[in-house]
Amino acid sequence: MDKKTLSEADICEKFITPAIQLAGWNTIEQIYREYTLRPGRVVVRGNHAARDKKSVLRADYVLFYKTNIPLVVVEAKDNTHAVGAGMAQAINYAELLNIPFSISSNGDGFVFRDATMADGVLETHLTLDQFPTPSDLWERYCAWKGWPAEVRQVAEYPYAPSKTPRYYQMNAINGTVQAIAKGQQRILLVMATGTGKTYTAFQIIYRLWKSTWKADKPSGQKRILFLADRNILIDQTMVNDFRPFKGAMAKLSPNAKGVERVDASTGKHFVEQLDVAVNKSTKLVDKSYEIYLSLYQAVTGTEEEQNIYKQFSPDFFDLIVVDECHRGSADEDSAWREILTYFSSATQIGLTATPKETKDISNTEYFGEPVYTYSLKQGIEDGYLAPYKVVRIDLDKDTFGWRPPEGMTDKLGNVIEDRVYNATDMNRKLVLEKRDELVAAKITEYLKATNRYDKTIVFCEDIDHASRMRQALSNANADICKDHPKYVVQITGDNPEGKKELDNFIDPEKTYPVIATTSKLMSTGVDAQTCKLIVLDQNIKSMTLFKQIIGRGTRLREDLGKTWFTILDFKRATDIFADKDFDGDPVQIYEPTGDDPVLPPEPEDDNLQDAGPHAGEAPAGGALDSPFGGAGHGDADAPKITKYVVGGAVTVAVARERVQYLNTQGKLITDSLRDYTRINLTAQYNSLDQFLQAWNEADRKAALLQELEGHGVLIDALALEVGKDLDPFDMLLYVAWNMPPLTRRERANRVKKRNVFTSYGPVARQVIDALIDKYADQGIRTIESDDILTVPPLNTLGSPVELVRSFGGRPQFLSAIKLLENELYAHRSA
Incomplete structure (x- = not known):
């Protein structure tokens, strides 16, 4: 047999796989062929999107120890290559998986790279019958990690039998389990919205719950508490990711209701009842369960009898997982932190997409530096999160300001203060009704040009603004709303009817509602999987809040036609994309010590704060959002800010509109697409003649166009901006070299x-x-x-x-x- 004539697949089948199996690796449980690390970035082209095949990362082999810990990557090449030709790829894949072993082969033998240098050598040539055994690599791995036997027993416990975790989820799960097994008491996991934080938490809990961790407890049972601050988060978690815990799991809520579900076989809707651990009449807790899920609000209150959590002894729980820990639990003085302090002996894990780091509130001060971070940018680059394009619409009164004529009164007869009102004032101190109409018209115009039934969230300044936008959008879409009044709904903390529609909005199978107007309630924790349009008409200066809002659109659901989303920005909020810290690592600004003086927090504008502890739920003191005072915190003594309401006498127009896309490096293109295309094309081809030669010599023009798109030439998007139905060839000549185009x-x-x-x-x-x-x-x-x-x-x-x-x-x-x-x-x- 002449190996040189065999394909790479043949080399794998005839030589590499048999050598791996001969070394004792189990085919079903340990050998993963064609293991996908990155499915490939989704690239938006005009109003379409496609996977960038060049960004796909797929390892020929990843070998696992007991199905849950990847140990070694094997990269294969055909026999026309040298035995070590795949080593660079193998190292790259191993780094993504956080493992020290990489192997390359062409069927003649192996090059084995051991970054632990257990034998004092980095790379070694091996024959086909010398492939490392699972036990050999596991021993090297554990020695490299410095694990004693008790840590190994916990770390090697397998995953729950469900879907295979993605590489970054494995890194987060394994990193957390290993840190806890070594005795770390406070853990922070930073994972972008839409990357599966809850599923990751489930696997962490499952492995700790089933393993030898805390096996010496007198009760023999491990007790676990999962805390969140939205009812919908708890209910979704219990019937979805945490379903395997059913029977051992209950909800801490005296008023828990069932969850509406769909029978996969019949398609019929039914209500699934949740196990509840709190007696509705006596409020006493059943302590026989092992896993409890709870809202912070359900177990705390201003009255002592409302503090249900105190029915448990301080050492009752072994593990507490805090979802969305950037909110209440980050605040040292919050009632929520009291729960964590009460159960301080428990190991505590904080989950967040946006660690909160301000002068007075810090996640890292409490939980420590993140054990693992997976960012929005990385998720988009890998192809696990949906990319976005930005449509920025600057309105004239926002951009250039507006000054009322002397003595002008608003609709309520108030004399409008004589000064210049700008974008920051709109909907906070000044309401221009024509502005609402124009914003609603532009949203409707976009949906008509794409799909009028694409799920849309409109983020407004406050509840009053959200109410007005619901009406303006209903009028702009009267042809639908006259028969389907729930096409547009207001979902805010003060609106019980609208809040009831939240489940329907996030359900991919429910057509209505389509458009939701909100203020803060939907900014975080809402799993709107098919949301394709995020509208920003809110002053946003907080990086945390901005990331959370953008996260409502980042979930990728190709099976439901959701591959990308659009941000329609009326407030220049997307300027935050240019911030050097956007998607960067969390930086702790202030860490108090015993010697530091206690300084009062600096006052900040309520409208620029993040969602408060109950994020959309009305706290005891009053409504979270006040129609007169911006975002308000329910302070009865807070001064009321007058809002001037101006009718149709003052017109509003679009000053500038621009579409922006992400480039190949994940940055927003700030030039016009014409300029961006010309720069990219002329950088690749020194002259028009060189481009013409490449075009004429291409066997398939489509392949050349795909290559150009990989270099940042967005053909379909450019066609929309140019506004001419041209052959890509003519369009590129027209844009880059100013050649008069011909039609097809x-x-x-x-x-x-x-x-x-x-x-x-x-x-x-x-x-x-x-x-x-x-x-x-x-x-x-x-x-x-x-x-x-x-x-x-x-x-x-x-x-x-x-x-x-x-x-x-x-x-x-x-x-x-x-x-x-x-x-x-x-x-x-x-």
């Missing part, structure tokens, strides 16, 4: 007039004529597609086999396609 129809007609295909038979000429018409209608990518002969009208001329045969065979057919393309793009100067 003009090119097609020129080819027909030349009669260059007279040597072909009648059926073949019919095929060519149909292809020319297809090009004129749909473009070059269409005629190069593999299934072109199966679509109308070509499928009416004969079967694909018959049509190819009319040219003399497949080589001759491909030659005719090449000739057609040459003719379409010939005589550029004619």
Whole structure:
């Protein structure tokens, strides 16, 4: 057998896999072939999106110890390569998995890289029968980690039998379990919204619950508490990710209700009852469960009898997991922190997408530095989160300001203070009704141009603003709303009817509501999987709040057609994207010590604060959002800020509108797409002649276009900005080299007039004529597609086999396609 003639797949099957199995690796449980690390970044092209195939990372082999800890990456090459040719790839993949072992092979043997240097050597050549055994690598790994036997027993406990965690989830799960096994009491996990924090928490809890951790407890049982601050978060968690705990799990709430679910087999809706640990009448807690889930609000209160958590002894819980820990539990003086302090002997894990670090509130001061961080940027680059484009709309009164005429009164007869009102004042101190109408019109215009039933969240300044926007959007969409009043709903903390619609809004199977207007209630923790439009009409200066709001759109659901989303920004809030700290590591600003003086917090504008402890729930003192005082905190003595309401006498117009996309480095393109394209194209091709040569020599124009898109030339998006229905070839020449363009129809007609295909038979000429018409209608990518002969009208001329045969065979057919393309793009100067 000549190995040089074998494919990479053959090398794997005949040489590498047998060598791995011979070393004792179990095929089903330990050997993962074609293991996907990154599915590939989703690239937005105009109003469409596609995976960037070049960004896919897939390891030939990842070998696991007991199914849960990856140990070694094996990268294969065919035998025309050197045995170590795949080492660079293997090292890259191993670094993503946080493992020290990498192997490369071409079927002749192996190059083994051991970053632990257990033998004092970094890289070693091995024969096919010397592949490392699982026990050998596990011993090296544990020694490298410095684990004693008791830590190893906990760390190696397998995952719950469910879906396989993604690489970053494995890193988070393993890192947390290992840290706890070594005795760490406070853990912080930072994972971007939409990356599976709750599933990660489930696997951590499961492995600790089932393993030998705390096995010496007198009761023999481990007690675990999962804390969140939204009812919907608890209920979703119990019926979804935490479902395997059913029977050992209960909710700490005397008023718990069932969760509406859909039967996968029948499609019928039903209500699933949750196990509840609190007696409704006596408020006494059943302590026989092992896993408890609770709202902070359900176990605390201003009265002592409301503090249900105190029915447990301080040492009752072994593990507490705090979801969205950037909110109440980050504040040292909050009632929520009292729960964590009360159960201080328990190991505590904080989960957040946005660690809160201010002068007075710190996650890292309490939980410590993150054990693992997976950012929004990394999630988008890997292809696990949806990318976005930004449509920035600057309104004239926001941009240039507005000053009332002397003595002007508002609709309520108040004399409007004489000064210049700008974007910061809009909807906080000044309401322009025409502005509401224009914002609603632009939102509706966007939805009409895309899909009027795309889930949309409109973030408003306060409850009053959210109420007005509901009305303005209902009027702008009256053709739908007259028959479907729940097309637009207001979902805010003071609106019980609207809050009831939250479950329907986030349910992918429910059509209505489509548009939700809100202030703070939906800024975090709401799993709106199919949300495709985020509208920002709120002053946002907080990085934490901004990230949480953007996170409502980042969930990727390709199965439901959600591959990207749009941010429609009326307040220049997306300037935060340019902040050097956006998506950066959390930086602790202030860490108090015993010697530090106690300083009062500096006052800040309520409207620029993050969602408060109950984030949308009305606290005891009053409504969270006040229609007169911005975001308010329910302080009865707080001064009321007058809001002037101005009717239609003052008009509002769009000052500037711009669409911005993410480039290949994940940064927003701030130039116009024309300038950005010209810069990218001329950087790749030194001259027009060089570009023309590359175009003419390309076997498939679609492949060259895909390559250009990989370099940041956004063809479809550019077409939308240029506003001309051009062949990509003409559009690029027009934008980059200012060449006058031809339409596709003009090119097609020129080819027909030349009669260059007279040597072909009648059926073949019919095929060519149909292809020319297809090009004129749909473009070059269409005629190069593999299934072109199966679509109308070509499928009416004969079967694909018959049509190819009319040219003399497949080589001759491909030659005719090449000739057609040459003719379409010939005589550029004619």
